[in-house]
């Protein structure tokens with residue numbers, strides 16, 4: 137059994153054929169999924185999906201691109217739902233910063249405050265974090281450590297495969313590996329992968345984005361999680377079935393709700 141621990145099934149690109157998407161996932165052994173929060177407007181849709189399908193869960197949170205939309209009370213109103221199992225995806229993304237030095241500093245400051253508020257929410261709710269990091273490894277690591285994110289732990293997703301983040305292993309963090317690993321230019325992630333403890337690897341797609349080879353350019357979907365598993369198995373030279381069992385165990389130790 138494979139769990140896609142990061143898939144935006146609430147995205148509008150899945151509205152028309154979600155039943156087929158779920159069915160295709162099942163045929164590829166992908167039997168569960170976690171929908172991270174990104175745009176708070178999509179939360180009602182995530183709840184709707186989770187109420188319809190077994191073994192699909194969601195998280196409450198705002199992606200750094202939607203940081204200005206943070207409303208903690210709104211997130212809390214969804215957090216008591218039995219299928220809400222995590223907080224995020226929250227974090228720092230310095231890839232698309234505004235022009236001008238002052239504007240850059242203000243944007244970073246705002247993202248940091250919103251990130252910290254969500255770490256505090258996770259601790260209050262006692263739920264693990266889903267962390268988005270892009271071009272902001274050092275600041276993200278510092279914030280996670282200074283704000284005691286260790287109390288709840290979580291998964292690092294979309295990290296730039298930076299050695300800086302490996303240290304977070306000892307702070308209760310798992311590493312979500314996705315389709316980027318199959319890209320021809322995934323040199324950094326390929327280098328970092330063997331340094332990640334095996335018991336800390338999770339699988340994800342981040343669909344509808346970052347579609348793995350050979351489907352690059354098309355919409356990503358949970359069925360492709362299997363391609364990521366195969367690539368890890370090839371790179372680490374571990375039998376795929378054995379690896380699947382190991383990762384399954386990892387997934388369940390962080391997200392106990394999956395059956």
Ligand SMILES: [Zn+2]
Nearest residue numbers: 142172225342
């Ligand atoms: Zn995402």
